[in-house]
Amino acid sequence: KNEVExxxxxxxxxxxxxxxxxxxxxxxxxxxxxxQQHPGGGIVSLFMxxxxxxxxxxxxxxxxIQEKHSSLHITASHPRDSAVYIxxxxxxxxxxxxxxxxxxxxxx
Amino acid sequence: xxGVTQTPRYLIKTRGQQVTxxxxxxxxxxxxxWYQQTPGQGLQFLFEYFSETQRNKGNFPGRFxxxxxxxxxxxxxxSTLELGDSALYLCASSVQPGPGTEAFFGQGTRLTVV
Numbered sequence: 001k002n003e004v005e006x007x008x009x010x011x012x013x014x015x016x017x018x019x020x021x022x023x024x025x026x027x028x029x030x031x032x033x034x035x036q037q038h039p040g041g042g043i044v045s046l047f048m049x050x051x052x053x054x055x056x057x058x059x060x061x062x063x064x065i066q067e068k069h070s071s072l073h074i075t076a077s078h079p080r081d082s083a084v085y086i087x088x089x090x091x092x093x094x095x096x097x098x099x100x101x102x103x104x105x106x107x108x
Numbered sequence: 109x110x111g112v113t114q115t116p117r118y119l120i121k122t123r124g125q126q127v128t129x130x131x132x133x134x135x136x137x138x139x140x141x142w143y144q145q146t147p148g149q150g151l152q153f154l155f156e157y158f159s160e161t162q163r164n165k166g167n168f169p170g171r172f173x174x175x176x177x178x179x180x181x182x183x184x185x186x187s188t189l190e191l192g193d194s195a196l197y198l199c200a201s202s203v204q205p206g207p208g209t210e211a212f213f214g215q216g217t218r219l220t221v222v
Contacts, residue, residue: 031207041145041196043213050207086151090207094164096141098151 003027006087006099014107019074021102023087026068030094034061034072035086037101043086046072077106110134112201112214120220126187129217133180133201140182141211142174145196154197157182158205186219194221 004025013019023032034046047054047061049070054061058077063070074081087099113132121127133140141164142154153166157176174184180201186193196218200211 033211035213041198041216041218043198043200045211045213048208048210088151094206095166096153096156096164098153100150 002100003091004087004089004097004099006085006102008102009100010103010105012105012107013077015078017077017106019077019081019104019106021072021085021087021104023070023072023099024068025070025087025089025097027089027097028092029065029068029089030092031090032063032070033088033090034070035088037084037086039083046085074104079106079108082106112199112212114197114199114214114217116217117215118218118220120222121189123189123191123221125189126185127189127219128183128185129197129199129219131182131184131199131201131214133182133199134212137201137203137212138180139202139205139209140176140180141200141202141205142182142184143198143200144168145198145216146192146194151198154184156205163205189221191221194219 007022037043049063058075060073084101086101115130139158141156145151156164160176171187176182196216198216200213202209202211
């Protein structure tokens with residue numbers, strides 16, 4: 001079993017829909033990151049969380065340390081949000097572990 | 109402010125050869141980390157450097173090595189290339205290592221081993 005699990009693996013939705021991507025982890029962590037990767041490979045760091053909730057534009061990220069779970073939400077989704085979203089954790093012993101990613105496709 | 113620059117962007121090598129990839133961090137960033145991305149394994153952490161010292165290493169064989177120079181630029185080297193080393197190699201820079209620090213990624217070097 002992977003130490004960082006993401007769901008769903010693939011998600012197709014219509015423009016305007018509310019999107020939720022989940023990340024569960026089984027190790028103690030010091031921080032959790034949400035990354036966005038567009039075709040071509042470039043990666044952008046969206047959020048860095050150690051507790052609570054963060055919001056940036058239409059993106060919201062939450063983390064529940066007790067439940068070892070984080071969610072990334074996209075409100076009013078748009079075709080330009082189509083990308084792979086990757087959850088990454090820095091474990092207590094300073095190792096960096098990635099989820100397999102969620103491929104999101106927003107249809108116009 | 110220039111972003112993280114990786115060179116070259118694309119590379120084709122033959123099995124058994126060695127390769128060196130370069131990463132220039134954002135000015136003022138002293139931490140550089142390297143990652144391998146393959147379709148099968150996804151993203152995997154290779155190593156992390158800060159102030160010319162390797163402070164963290166992933167689970168990769170000794171054929172994978174790296175270093176960081178006094179100007180914070182970093183190189184990674186893969187010796188005796190295998191077909192399975194074909195991947196996108198990404199580096200990221202941050203002001204300092206550790207949790208709570210935002211990382212900025214380069215565009216990656218796509219290595220193909222034939």
